Amino acid sequence: MKKLTINTLALAFTLAFSAGAMAEGMSKTEYKAGKSKIFADFKTARASCDSLSGNASDICAAEAKGNEKVALAELQARYKPSEKAHYEARLAKADAVYDVAKEKCDDQAGNGKDVCLKEAKAAETAAKADAKAQMKTAEANATAGEKTAEARSDASKKGVAARQDATADKTDAQYAVAKEKCDTYAGAAKDSCLAKAKLNFNK
Numbered sequence: 001m002k003k004l005t006i007n008t009l010a011l012a013f014t015l016a017f018s019a020g021a022m023a024e025g026m027s028k029t030e031y032k033a034g035k036s037k038i039f040a041d042f043k044t045a046r047a048s049c050d051s052l053s054g055n056a057s058d059i060c061a062a063e064a065k066g067n068e069k070v071a072l073a074e075l076q077a078r079y080k081p082s083e084k085a086h087y088e089a090r091l092a093k094a095d096a097v098y099d100v101a102k103e104k105c106d107d108q109a110g111n112g113k114d115v116c117l118k119e120a121k122a123a124e125t126a127a128k129a130d131a132k133a134q135m136k137t138a139e140a141n142a143t144a145g146e147k148t149a150e151a152r153s154d155a156s157k158k159g160v161a162a163r164q165d166a167t168a169d170k171t172d173a174q175y176a177v178a179k180e181k182c183d184t185y186a187g188a189a190k191d192s193c194l195a196k197a198k199l200n201f202n203k
Contacts (some may be wrong), residue, residue: 031079038075042068059103066096083138090131098124103130111184118180122173129166175201 026034042064049060060067073092077085101120140162174198182193197203 026079028079031075034075035072036077037067038071041071046171055103055106059108060102061099062103066099070096083135083142087131091128092132093129094124094131095129108110108115111180114183115177115180120176122170126166129169133162133166165191171201175203 003028045064045067049057049064052060070092073085073089077089086163086184098120101123103122105116107114172182178197178201179194182197185193
């Protein structure tokens, strides 16, 4: 894997599905047909991995499985739309991207691989934290939608708290990446690196 960064992975997470697709509904017949197509696509994709070898085959298999998992979650969210279903679809995307990223990290060795894995985990943590914050904010807003101004103010506070929790989770994950990068040093240089990481992330 050439270069795995938190930003590029985080961007991948945002491409899970459009808001328009999430809002759609579908019949049971359409849902069943959708599932059949997803399973067929998975078999085709998985079969194509057989021509590969080594880690390339593992990456291919992870991508095929991840695409199937995401497609099924998104299908469910369209069939029975709800904040929870949309949340589950976002989690599926986070898990899928993380699983592929982990396999790609196997192309590296030593500290480079360790950093790669930490960055992949940080991106997954960020995506899941954002998904949770979005769900909590949406639920709070929906609950307060037809209530008093006081209730709407409380919902706003809950949304802010959810976003703050997400930020804290992402900061912890990024700090873990920074610490892992310090392992390339030794002695005073490593101590300095760790001290800088602590300062940057207020630890």
